[in-house]
Amino acid sequence: MTAQSELQTTVEALSQKGKGILAADESVPTIAKRFKAISVESTEETRRAYRSLLLAAPTLGEFVSGVILHEETLGQYTDDGTSLPQLAARQGIVPGIKVDAGKIPLAGAPGDEITQGLDGLAKRVDAYKRQGARFAKWRAVYNVSDTLPSRLAIEANAEALARYAAICQEQGIVPIVEPEVLIDGDHTMARCAEVTEAVLHEVFHALHRHRVVLEHMLLKPSMVVPGKAHAQQATPAEVAAQTIRILRRTVPAAVPSVNFLSGGQTPVEATANLDAINRLGPQPWQLSFSYGRALQEPALQAWKGQAANARNSQDALIERARLNSAACQAQYTAAMEVANRESRLE
């Protein structure tokens, strides 16, 4: 298979109608934080147990087309000896891998951050591909205030995202480009829109300079929302209108799919907002999800580190995945939340 047709096959598998992506690539410190909230110690074994349970959830492949894994998970096995990427593949879910090496302060730009991990990336991507990964993800993070992010941070992160994407495509791996404008802070929705527009504009400029084939990548942006501490929160209809306005200004029609991150929204908010976005009618790109917390929070709460709770945890994951699948098709209603909860309690 040529690199181009390989990329096309993966893009088609990932962007199936009504399906989204499960982000399960929390770094070791992040998963430790999530486990601490349910009083579970984070060890290689507890991480393996939890992620095995997620990937084995019956029917997950009906709603989820791809899963983003952490490097550690790529080399882990279920109790019966199936590799975790293989377990995903058996459900019809494409295994992917987070390839960035996390963020550090950006020198010369107080308050801004830059994502690292470009050195030796081609070699690492080649090794991940041999372990079963077919797509990759790199996340850039932008803190928001009246003065942040600086022009330097916007340009430096765009350059890194584009170099990463070009390297992945050369290796036959589909890049997910994730510029996350953070929800933290008390900024207005207008400020989030302004920053998101500047960030996306610069990202696509850099992708063009680095000759990234837009048809063979996915975008994973944040939605346009007010800061979490802002006094006035937005309705799903407002989030949808502002998000689509900014995406239409900045994202070329050649990009096949936009898979939002949840970024600290509650699971219900993330689903309602995605539904409202899809209710605005057809756009040049598919509009779906690539949620971490908004898919996993109820599953973590149900699991609590106990093998006996595995089935309940899987049910909670499937419930969110099904509701988000409905949201991708503008078919979600708040009443579905109640109906689901009641049927689980019966």
Ligand code: 5MM
């Ligand atoms: C699952 O978390 C991903 C990795 O984050 P860390 O490296 O900080 O642990 C993260 O990139 C995630 O894929 C996105 O933020 C989307 O997840 P949310 O929870 O925002 O939907």
